[in-house]
Every structure is written in structure tokens, then in C-alpha cells.
Amino acid sequence: MADDVDLAQPVAPEELSALDKMPMRDDAGDIRPEFVEAISHAVQVADTAFLKEIVGELHEADLGDLIEALDADERAPLIELTGADFDFSALNEVDDTVREELLEELEPETVAEGVRELDSDDAVELLEGVDEEVQDEILEKLPLSERVALERSLDYPENSAGRRMQTEFISVPQDWTVGQAIDYMRETPDLPERFYEIYAVDQWQRWQGAISLDALLRARRPVSLADLVDEDRRRVSVVDDQEEVARMFGKYNLVAAPVVDIDNRLVGVITIDDVVDVIEEEADEDLKALGGVTSDEELSDNFWTIAKGRFAWLLVNLATAFIASSVLGLFEDQLQQMVALAVLAPIVASQGGNAATQTMTVAVRALATRQLNPNNALRIVIREGLVGLINGLAFAVITGIAAYAWFKTPGLGIVIGLAMICNLIAGALGGILIPMVLERVKADPAVASGTFVTTVTDVVGFFAFLGIATLWFGLK
Amino acid sequence: MADDVDLAQPVAPEELSALDKMPMRDDAGDIRPEFVEAISHAVQVADTAFLKEIVGELHEADLGDLIEALDADERAPLIELTGADFDFSALNEVDDTVREELLEELEPETVAEGVRELDSDDAVELLEGVDEEVQDEILEKLPLSERVALERSLDYPENSAGRRMQTEFISVPQDWTVGQAIDYMRETPDLPERFYEIYAVDQWQRWQGAISLDALLRARRPVSLADLVDEDRRRVSVVDDQEEVARMFGKYNLVAAPVVDIDNRLVGVITIDDVVDVIEEEADEDLKALGGVTSDEELSDNFWTIAKGRFAWLLVNLATAFIASSVLGLFEDQLQQMVALAVLAPIVASQGGNAATQTMTVAVRALATRQLNPNNALRIVIREGLVGLINGLAFAVITGIAAYAWFKTPGLGIVIGLAMICNLIAGALGGILIPMVLERVKADPAVASGTFVTTVTDVVGFFAFLGIATLWFGLK
Numbered sequence: 001m002a003d004d005v006d007l008a009q010p011v012a013p014e015e016l017s018a019l020d021k022m023p024m025r026d027d028a029g030d031i032r033p034e035f036v037e038a039i040s041h042a043v044q045v046a047d048t049a050f051l052k053e054i055v056g057e058l059h060e061a062d063l064g065d066l067i068e069a070l071d072a073d074e075r076a077p078l079i080e081l082t083g084a085d086f087d088f089s090a091l092n093e094v095d096d097t098v099r100e101e102l103l104e105e106l107e108p109e110t111v112a113e114g115v116r117e118l119d120s121d122d123a124v125e126l127l128e129g130v131d132e133e134v135q136d137e138i139l140e141k142l143p144l145s146e147r148v149a150l151e152r153s154l155d156y157p158e159n160s161a162g163r164r165m166q167t168e169f170i171s172v173p174q175d176w177t178v179g180q181a182i183d184y185m186r187e188t189p190d191l192p193e194r195f196y197e198i199y200a201v202d203q204w205q206r207w208q209g210a211i212s213l214d215a216l217l218r219a220r221r222p223v224s225l226a227d228l229v230d231e232d233r234r235r236v237s238v239v240d241d242q243e244e245v246a247r248m249f250g251k252y253n254l255v256a257a258p259v260v261d262i263d264n265r266l267v268g269v270i271t272i273d274d275v276v277d278v279i280e281e282e283a284d285e286d287l288k289a290l291g292g293v294t295s296d297e298e299l300s301d302n303f304w305t306i307a308k309g310r311f312a313w314l315l316v317n318l319a320t321a322f323i324a325s326s327v328l329g330l331f332e333d334q335l336q337q338m339v340a341l342a343v344l345a346p347i348v349a350s351q352g353g354n355a356a357t358q359t360m361t362v363a364v365r366a367l368a369t370r371q372l373n374p375n376n377a378l379r380i381v382i383r384e385g386l387v388g389l390i391n392g393l394a395f396a397v398i399t400g401i402a403a404y405a406w407f408k409t410p411g412l413g414i415v416i417g418l419a420m421i422c423n424l425i426a427g428a429l430g431g432i433l434i435p436m437v438l439e440r441v442k443a444d445p446a447v448a449s450g451t452f453v454t455t456v457t458d459v460v461g462f463f464a465f466l467g468i469a470t471l472w473f474g475l476k
Numbered sequence: 477m478a479d480d481v482d483l484a485q486p487v488a489p490e491e492l493s494a495l496d497k498m499p500m501r502d503d504a505g506d507i508r509p510e511f512v513e514a515i516s517h518a519v520q521v522a523d524t525a526f527l528k529e530i531v532g533e534l535h536e537a538d539l540g541d542l543i544e545a546l547d548a549d550e551r552a553p554l555i556e557l558t559g560a561d562f563d564f565s566a567l568n569e570v571d572d573t574v575r576e577e578l579l580e581e582l583e584p585e586t587v588a589e590g591v592r593e594l595d596s597d598d599a600v601e602l603l604e605g606v607d608e609e610v611q612d613e614i615l616e617k618l619p620l621s622e623r624v625a626l627e628r629s630l631d632y633p634e635n636s637a638g639r640r641m642q643t644e645f646i647s648v649p650q651d652w653t654v655g656q657a658i659d660y661m662r663e664t665p666d667l668p669e670r671f672y673e674i675y676a677v678d679q680w681q682r683w684q685g686a687i688s689l690d691a692l693l694r695a696r697r698p699v700s701l702a703d704l705v706d707e708d709r710r711r712v713s714v715v716d717d718q719e720e721v722a723r724m725f726g727k728y729n730l731v732a733a734p735v736v737d738i739d740n741r742l743v744g745v746i747t748i749d750d751v752v753d754v755i756e757e758e759a760d761e762d763l764k765a766l767g768g769v770t771s772d773e774e775l776s777d778n779f780w781t782i783a784k785g786r787f788a789w790l791l792v793n794l795a796t797a798f799i800a801s802s803v804l805g806l807f808e809d810q811l812q813q814m815v816a817l818a819v820l821a822p823i824v825a826s827q828g829g830n831a832a833t834q835t836m837t838v839a840v841r842a843l844a845t846r847q848l849n850p851n852n853a854l855r856i857v858i859r860e861g862l863v864g865l866i867n868g869l870a871f872a873v874i875t876g877i878a879a880y881a882w883f884k885t886p887g888l889g890i891v892i893g894l895a896m897i898c899n900l901i902a903g904a905l906g907g908i909l910i911p912m913v914l915e916r917v918k919a920d921p922a923v924a925s926g927t928f929v930t931t932v933t934d935v936v937g938f939f940a941f942l943g944i945a946t947l948w949f950g951l952k
Contacts (some may be wrong), residue, residue: 088618195690213693250756361769375512
């Protein structure tokens with residue numbers, strides 16, 4: 001990012017690392033194809049020393065990107081060649097499909113060795129997607145205590161706080177002083193890799209409060225931890241849903257939160273980096289759902305997997321398209337008498353569909369963030385209805401004039417205008433009420449709303465336009 | 477969250493706070509209407525003591541939610557009544573519209589008092605949206621040094637790191653020991669409210685490296701800071717875009733990053749809580765853009781503002797709908813000869829539009845996260861084309877059979893099937909190429925893609941279906 005402002009002294013050539021000599025990324029931040037080729041070549045000729053140097057210097061996130069950039073058959077050899085120098089947390093940065101294939105391909109011993117170096121949350125994330133069978137093979141190679149701990153975490157429901165938490169944390173008795181706590185941290189070799197706060201617990205490991213590191217550093221050694229403890233800090237229950245946890249982090253600006261079991265015993269900690277992943281995942285899911293794509297589709301999937309995944313939603317859409325067209329079918333005779341109606345009908349349907357999509361997008365997002373709730377639901381529904389009415393009137397005039405100018409049929413402008421008003425109001429109400437009803441019946445509004453909403457606007461649009469036309473022009 | 481597992485001792489009634497007696501939220505986490513009524517009543521009768529107690533106890537995020545739940549004319553009085561007990565960072569938690577109205581309504585003195593209590597990043601966030609004139613009035617009431625600092629931050633471009641950073645941070649000389657650094661923090665009264673790392677600088681305040689608090693706490697007092705410093709830590713330049721910064725935080729799991737100016741001098745720090753806001757904002761923007769809603773539309777806006785905001789996009793859509801219908805218009809005679817074509821044409825267009833939307837959604841998201849880049853673009857385009865072909869074939873068969881079954885016209889199934897294949901391939905290619913081209917010409921793919929993509933599928937859908945039908949059935 002700020003490399004262009006780096007005023008470091010020039011470095012002698014012999015001090016340059018392999019990465020300095022051959023940077024991974026170009027100025028735009030994209031991976032350089034030459035870099036991938038060099039790695040790929042080194043894998044083929046088994047240049048272990050070079051690979052270990054590169055792999056050891058790369059950040060786990062960059063290492064993940066490199067793995068994805070390599071051909072599928074070079075990934076496992078790279079990991080086997082670099083052995084203990086390969087940081088397995090890099091595999092949590094790649095697409096699920098790539099990770100799962102890779103873990104099945106690697107020797108269970110290699111994976112077990114890699115897993116042992118990870119924090120528990122990273123280890124769980126790594127293993128949770130792989131086949132039960134492969135998972136068991138890997139777990140078997142781990143020392144008993146680590147295996148038991150991982151199995152316990154994997155037993156929590158998917159997407160629960162228990163799955164996301166790391167079980168490494170620092171807990172101390174509340175009656176210690178700041179000095180005792182600092183000495184404890186200086187003397188304990190096996191602390192978590194990174195931490196932002198420590199927790200006070202009682203003799204049964206029950207949570208008493210949190211002490212942030214800055215508070216600890218500001219206080220003098222004789223001060224009692226009890227004076228620093230924040231007892232009001234928000235906790236998470238192991239069974240809480242990760243989306244709920246993410247919302248709490250965002251709302252209360254947390255960097256870490258203690259996770260407690262049903263007896264209020266401290267069992268783990270969730271940190272902001274995991275929460276950022278959850279926030280991005282959830283945003284991704286909502287966006288894909290609204291676009292009619294399943295949440296497990298990934299960029300690295302092959303065309304066959306993707307085509308199958310998208311088929312189901314297109315099939316539902318086809319069914320609704322036939323329903324809409326069957327409304328047109330009811331008016332076959334009228335369409336034949338006045339073919340302008342056939343030409344204009346899609347305009348009414350499309351305009352309603354787009355207005356409804358606007359409303360639905362806002363509604364789905366507001367439901368996800370809990371901004372739309374029983375307290376303001378009625379106000380928002382009425383408001384959307386009014387928005388539909390106003391834009392309905394505006395587009396009635398515009399479309400009416402355009403339609404008359406095109407076909408020069410007296411009355412056609414009025415007919416399409418009236419239909420436009422009906423359909424924009426229907427779209428607005430459908431766009432807000434359908435997601436709300438889906439949320440109420442515990443369905444995901446993002447996934448299902450689109451189909452229902454556009455069916456409403458297609459059907460109402462065709463029916464209103466052709467129905468009003470039939471009456472106005474006395475067609476039969 | 478975990479209140480249900482709280483095993484705290486029962487508390488004597490006289491120790492209960494106002495909030496304990498009258499909780500703000502119900503079990504589902506929604507604000508209780510009774511609570512809002514009680515506050516609203518207290519504002520009307522100016523029950524200052526009660527309001528100060530409540531406002532003092534609420535977290536800033538909850539206080540923000542309360543402000544939004546109140547009637548517009550009760551918000552300013554609540555703040556004026558509670559004075560110094562009101563935490564102005566709460567105003568950063570409300571919708572922009574609500575905040576801006578409120579800041580214009582409040583006395584500049586009140587706002588200036590509130591701003592003085594905030595960290596610089598919160599102060600900037602609070603002031604950046606209000607009118608220049610109101611902003612100047614508020615800034616005038618601030619002490620000179622604070623005013624100058626805020627004005628400098630407000631001078632950075634919108635959405636830049638300079639705007640998001642806080643200028644309170646801890647920098648120490650690299651040749652200090654751990655003991656000196658800890659003593660410095662214990663003795664300095666005016667430290668930032670929260671911090672996660674401290675920075676080593678040289679005598680010109682140039683950035684040397686970061687030291688995380690956990691590293692500091694683990695080390696013994698005589699250890700030199702130089703041994704703990706992470707010199708490879710990623711920095712941000714003041715002019716970097718906030719979206720770029722957020723991507724870096726997410727990728728490298730940061731909780732804080734130093735911000736340096738063009739001479740590599742440390743000028744501020746960006747923390748994860750601000751980044752989480754950015755991530756949510758950006759996700760929100762992409763989602764709204766794909767749904768045809770402008771990013772500044774807010775749930776608290778009135779119907780008139782919203783209707784105006786959505787009008788522009790609907791107008792663009794109307795124009796494209798007329799373009800699509802004009803294709804139908806080209807085939808007026810054929811439609812009259814065979815009205816089944818008018819009934820079925822929307823099915824072809826709709827199915828193509830939905831397939832294109834799937835592709836486009838994935839493309840827009842992958843471009844935003846940089847997963848789709850020049851290295852894999854060709855592979856992804858070919859893959860999407862194949863997906864379009866496969867689903868095109870599948871739906872050609874299904875739709876062909878359904879259309880024949882409906883109208884019993886020999887050949888109609890083949891005609892609609894061929895059109896379906898054409899349109900699904902066109903949709904797939906449009907869905908991927910249009911966002912890529914928009915990105916290349918520096919337009920936001922999320923905003924503009926939708927219109928272009930569905931125009932492509934409507935036009936191709938109608939043209940392919942009616943064109944093939946004209947040839948097959950020899951219509952004229």
C-alpha cells in the first residue's frame with residue numbers, strides 16, 4: 001500500500017531475500033504470471049531450498065493466493081516439498097473447493113503436522129469442510145489431547161460461536177494484581193499467538209469480566225485486577241449463531257468477545273479477524289441469493305458444477321415465467337385484435353419488476369441488519385406504497401405519452417398509464433411484504449423473495465394492462 | 477446474547493439502575509415501545525435526572541438506536557437536556573439523514589462540547605456530512621488546536637484513509653526498553669481511549685515499526701523495543717482509498733494499521749472498528765447498486781426523497797424496456813399471424829435475463845474482491861460461456877416440450893428451444909463481459925451492469941425467438 005513512500009536505505013544485493021528479487025505482485029496488486037511460473041518450475045524440479053525460502057517469507061494470505069494460482073496438480077507437491085515451513089493457515093484463505101480437494105490429496109500425516117501448529121479456530125476451519133472419513137484419518141494422527149479438543153469444537157453446530165472460537169485464551173483470578181498478571185504472561189511460554197484482552201474467572205472457571213491490554217498497561221503493578229475488570233462486557237454463548245455474533249461485534253465495536261457455556265464457564269474467545277470473515281461471508285451470501293446463485297458456488301468451481309448449481313433456480317424462474325405467460329394466453333384473442341398490446345405488455349411487467357426489486361433489495365438488507373423490525377414495519381410498508389404510487393403516476397404519464405406517440409391509438413396511453421400505476425403499487429407492496437412474510441416464517445428473504453416478487457409484477461402487469469385494455473376498447 | 481446463562485446473584489432493589497428496572501430491549505433484541513414512550517414522556521416533562529441516568533448507562537450504539545426510535549422533534553431536546561452526559565459518538569450510529577438534521581438543529585456550542593470528548597476519527601465522521609456553514613459554526617467554538625487538527629483531517633479526500641484515521645496514537649523511540657515504554661504509558665494521562673499496538677518512530681517522527689501490546693506484555697522490562705518491532709507491518713498512506721484499506725485488513729487479519737504521510741511520517745492510525753464499518757458500507761453499496769437503489773438511500777428517508785432517488789434508475793430501465801419492445805414491434809405482422817409468439821416471447825427474454833443476472837452477480841462480486849483479475853479472466857469467461865451453453869441446452873428441451881404441449885403447433889418447440897440456447901449464451905457472455913468492461917473503463921460494475929445486461933437478453937431473446945420463428949414458419 002504505502003510502499004511508494006518507503007524511504008528505507010538501499011540494501012546490499014546479498015541481503016535481498018528471494019522475494020525481494022522476485023516480487024509476487026505487480027504494482028496493481030495482481031500476482032505476476034512470471035512468479036507463478038517460477039514456483040511452478042521449482043515444484044517440478046523439486047527445488048526445495050528455493051521453495052522453502054519463498055514459502056517462509058510469504059504472509060499466509062499471499063501464500064493462499066499463490067496456491068490458488070498454481071495448477072491443481074502442483075499444489076500438494078508444493079506443500080509436501082516445503083513441509084514444516086508451509087503455514088497451513090494459508091489453506092483457510094483459499095476457496096472451499098480447492099481446500100477440500102487438497103486436504104484429501106495430502107498425506108494425513110502432513111496435514112496433522114500442519115494442524116498442530118494452528119490456533120484451534122484455524123484448525124477447526126481447516127477441517128470442518130472435509131469428508132468425515134478424511135477428517136478422522138487426520139485427527140487420528142494428532143496427540144490425544146489435541147484430538148479431543150478439536151473433536152469437541154467440531155461437535156458444535158455449523159455456524160455457531162463454538163465453531164468459530166479459539167480455545168486458547170488467558171484467564172486469571174480476579175483477586176490478582178496487575179503485577180501478578182504481567183508476571184504470569186512473561187513466565188508462561190505457551191500463550192495464544194495474539195490476544196487483545198484477558199479474562200477474570202472464579203475458581204470454577206466462570207466468567208467474571210474482561211480486562212483489555214491497554215487498561216493493563218496503563219495501570220500500576222499493585223492495582224487489583226478487580227478495579228480494571230469490565231463486567232458489563234458482552235459475552236457470547238457457544239451456541240449463538242455466527243451472524244448474531246458478527247452483528248454484535250459491529251454494533252459494539254468489539255475486537256474480541258469471551259465465549260461462555262451454559263454454566264457461564266469461559267470456554268473460548270472469538271476475535272475480530274474471524275468476525276470480519278463472517279461479515280464478508282454473510283454479505284456475499286445475501287448478494288448471491290438476490291442474484292439467484294447458491295452461496296456455495298465458488299470462483300474456482302468448474303463449469304459443470306456451476307451449471308448444475310444454477311439450474312435449480314432457473315427452473316423455478318421458468319415455471320414462474322410460464323405462469324406469467326399464461327396470463328397473456330388468457331387474452332390471446334385480444335392480442336390478435338390489437339397487436340400493440342403484445343408489444344407493450346412487457347414494458348408494464350418490466351417496469352413493475354424493477355420497482356419491486358428496488359424495494360425488495362432495501363427490505364432484504366434492512367431485515368438482515370435488523371433495521372426493519374416490528375416497531376417501524378407499518379411505517380415502512382406505507383412509505384413503500386406511497387413511493388410506488390408516486391413513481392406509478394410519474395411513469396404513467398411518461399409511458400402513456402410514449403405509447404400514444406408510437407402507436408397513435410387514442411386511449412392506449414391512458415390504458416398503459418393506469419396499468420403502470422397498478423403494477424408499481426403492486427410491486428412496491430410485494431417488494432416489502434414478501435420478504436417480511438418470508439422472514440416471519442423463518443425462510444431466508446434473500447433467497448426466495450426475488451422469484452415471488454417478479455411473479456407478482458409479471459402477473460399483475462399483464463393482467464392489469466390487458467384487462468383494462470379489454471374493457472376500454474371493448475375487445476372480446 | 478448470553479444473558480440467559482448469567483448466574484449472577486440476585487441484586488437488592490435499591491441497587492437496580494434505571495435500565496435494570498426498565499430494559500431497553502425485549503428478548504428478541506428489538507426496542508420495547510414502552511421504553512421509547514417513557515423516554516419521550518421524560519423529554520416532554522424535562523425530567524433531566526431520569527434522562528441523564530438512562531443516557532449515561534446506555535452504550536453508544538444503543539443510544540443511537542434510541543435516537544432513531546424517538547420522534548424527530550424529541551431528539552434535539554433529549555441531547556440538550558442531558559448535556560455532557562450525552563455521548564456524541566452515538567450520533568455516528570444513526571442514519572446520515574437523521575444525524576445531519578440533528579446537528580443543524582442543535583446549538584453549535586452543544587455540538588462543539590460533544591465533539592471535544594470524541595476521538596478524532598469519530599469527530600471527523602460526525603462533522604463530514606453536515607453543511608459547510610454549520611460545520612464552520614461548530615468548528616469556531618472549538619479551541620484552536622483541536623480546530624486545526626479537525627480541519628486538517630477534513631481536508632483529506634472523502635473515503636480516504638486520512639478521513640478514517642484517528643490522530644491519537646502512541647509513538648515511542650525505538651531505542652527505548654519495554655520498561656521505559658510501560659512506564660511512559662503509566663505516566664501519560666492523555667492516552668488514546670483504546671489502542672492495540674504502539675509504534676516506534678525516529679526523531680523526525682518517521683515510522684520504524686509496530687509493537688503489539690501482547691508482545692510488550694510478554695517481554696521482560698530490560699528488553700529493547702527494537703527486538704519486538706515488526707518492521708514488515710503493512711502501512712497505509714493517508715491518501716489510500718478506504719475500500720483498499722478494508723481489503724488489506726481483511727486479507728492480513730489486522731486490528732490496526734499505522735497511517736503515514738508522503739514522507740513516511742506517522743500521522744495516525746486506522747482501527748478495525750472503522751474498517752468493519754467500511755466493509756459493511758461497501759457490501760451495502762454493492763447490494764443496493766445491483767438492486768437499482770442509490771447508495772445514499774436510507775431507511776429513515778421520507779417517501780418523497782426515496783421516490784425521487786429511485787426515479788432515475790426506473791427511467792433508464794423504461795428506456796431499455798422500450799428498446800426491447802421495439803424489437804417486438806419489428807415483428808408486428810408475424811405476431812398477428814401467430815399470437816402464440818407474443819405469449820411465449822417474454823419467457824425467452826426472462827430466462828435469459830435471469831441467467832445473465834446470475835453470472836453478473838458473481839462477476840461483480842469477484843471484481844470487487846479482486847478474485848477476478850487479468851490472470852484468470854479468460855478462463856472465467858470461457859467457463860461462463862459453457863455454463864450458458866449447458867443450461868441453454870437443458871432449458872431448450874424443457875421449454876420446447878412445454879411450448880409444444882401448450883400450443884400443439886409443430887415446430888414451435890424447436891423454435892423456442894433454439895432461441896433459448898442463443899439467449900442463455902448471450903446472457904452468460906453479457907453477464908461476465910459487461911461488468912469487466914465497465915471495471916476497465918473505471919465505472920462501477922455494480923451500478924451500471926444490470927441495465928445493460930438485461931437489455932442484451934431482452935433484445936437478443938425477442939430477436940432470436942421471432943427471427944427464428946419467421947424463418948421456420950415462413951411468416952412475413
